[in-house]
Amino acid sequence: MCAYSELVMDHFRSPRNRGRIERPDGVGEVGNPICGDMMTIMIRVKNDRLDDIKFETLGCGAAIAASSIVTEMAKGKTLLEALQISTETLAAQLSELPKNELHCSNLGADALHKAIMDYYGRRKAQPKKTRGGKVEYLERSEKQCCCPYCEHELPPGAVLCTNCGKSAGTE
C-alpha cells in the first residue's frame, strides 16, 4: 500500500527541522480543509536570510515529509529565494508522490510563504519583487484534491467526480 519514494520515507522517518523557535520572526500556519492536515512553520531571519526554520505538522506521511523537505530547501536562503520555492518545485522533490497527496506539498510551500509574509507584515515591509504586484502562491492554498479513481481535480466539497462520475468519498 505504501507508494512513497525512499526520499519521502527518509524525511518522514527522520524529519529535519522539526520543532519550534522561541520568539520567531515569522509564523505561517496552514490547514488543509479536506484531509485535516495542519502545518506551522516558524522562521528566524538574519540579514534577509532564513537563519533558522522549524516546523510542526499534524498529517499523513507525505505531509510530514513535505514539511521536512521544504524547511531543508529554505534554510539559509534569502527571503526572496525562499519565496521562489513553489508547490511545483517542492512536488518535484516529492517525486512519485501519489497525485492525490500532492496537496500535502502545497501545504509546505504555503506555510513557508505565509511565515515569510508574516515576517514582512510585522516589519510593515513587502517582498521587493512579486509577479504582477501579487503574491502568487497565496492563491494556491485552496488547491483541490483529486478523484481517487481517475485523478481528475475535484472542486471543493465535490461528492461526485465531474470527470468519471464516481463517488469522491464515503456516503
Add this chain to the structure above:
Amino acid sequence: MIGKAGEDDGMIYLDNISGTPLHAEVRAAMVAYMEDGFGNPISQHRAGDEALETLERAREDVAGLIGANKTEIVFTSGGTESINQAVKGAAAAVGEKGRHIVTSNIEHQAVLRSLRALTRMGYRVTSVPVDEHGLVDPADVEKAVTDETILVSIMHANNEIGTVEPIGEIAGITRKRGVLLHTDAVASAGVVPVDVEALGIDLLSMAANQFYGPSGVGALFVRTGVKIAPLLDGGIQEGGLRAGTQNMIGIVGMGKAAQLAKREMSGRMEHLLNLKKMFIERIAEIDETLINGHPVKSLPHLVSCSVRYVEGESMVLLLDEEGICASTRSACATGSLRASHVLTSIGRDYTTTQGTVIFSFGIQNTRDDVAASSAAFKRAVDFLRSMSPLYHKK
C-alpha cells in the same frame, strides 16, 4: 497451526480484519485438491462426481458453521458479491411488493453502494442511526419499517469498530412485518458464534478470509423458501443463484476453514479476547485516546482507537517500519478524502477520526506480539505528537 504467512521476517500482523493468514490445515487441503482435483461438479462422469462430492462436503462444513442447512448455502467470490447478491437479488425478486429498504448508517460500502444503485432504480432507503457505541436501536428499525418495506439490511458486526448489533431483536421485527432480513456477517462469521436459526436471519453474507481461509471465496446463506433473483446469468450452478463453474480450490479452503472455526471457536475467542484486553490495558496510558465501539458487545479481536492530535496513516507507516501491520481509516490513507462514515456516525469529530488506527488480532498472535505492538504504538504516538502543532497548543 497457522502457516508461515503470518510470521515471516518477524512481522507482527495485526490487520486480521482485512484478511487472515491461511491456516496450515486449510492450505494443506487446498494443495491436495490442486494436485488431484480438476473435475467440474456439473459433469455427468466420475471426475464430475468426485468434484461434486468435494463441493457438497465443503458446503456442509460452511452450513454447519452458521447453523444452516447445506441447501441454503450459495458459494460466491467473497463478501462483496454475497452482499450485492443478497441486497440486489432480494430487491429484484420482491420489488413488486414495495420499494422501500431499511439499513443503518454504519454499513460496509458493499451494502451502501448496492443500496445507492437501487435508489437510482426507484427504491427508497431509510438509514437508521447508531448510538455512541455504534449500536442500532431495534425500536428505530421498527419505526422505519413501513408497509412498503421489502428488506432490512443491518450488519452483524461492524468491521471498523467491532460493535455487534442486536440482530436477533431486529429479526423479531422483520418476521412480524413479513420483511426480509439480510445481515452482513463478513466481519463476524467464523470469528464469533453466528446461528441463522437462533437469530432468525433470512440472508447472511460471509467471507472465508476472515477465518483463516483463502480470499476470493465467500458464501451467501439464503433461507429455504426465500426467493432472490440471481445477479449472473448463465448455468444452473448453486441452485441457479450463482452461474459459473465453482472456484473449487477456494471452496475447499473455505470448507476446511469453517470446519476448524466451528471446532476451535471458543478457544480462539478466549485467546483473542485476552490479547485484546491486554492491548487495551497497555495503551491506556496514552492520553487523549478513545477506544471506539461497544465495550462489551464487540468482536473479540478488534481494537479501534482514536488518538487525538495525530493522523492515522502516519501512525500505520511508523508501525510498519517496526514490522507491525495495522490499519487506518483516515481520509488520506483510504483515498476516499472523507472521514470514515462509521466514526462520524458514532459522533467522533473530524480531527479525532483522522487519528484512528485499527488493530485486529488473529489466532497466530501472542502476548509477546501485544507487548511489542503496544510499545511500538506508544513510541509512534509520542514521535508524531512531538511535532503536532495541535498537541502543543492544547
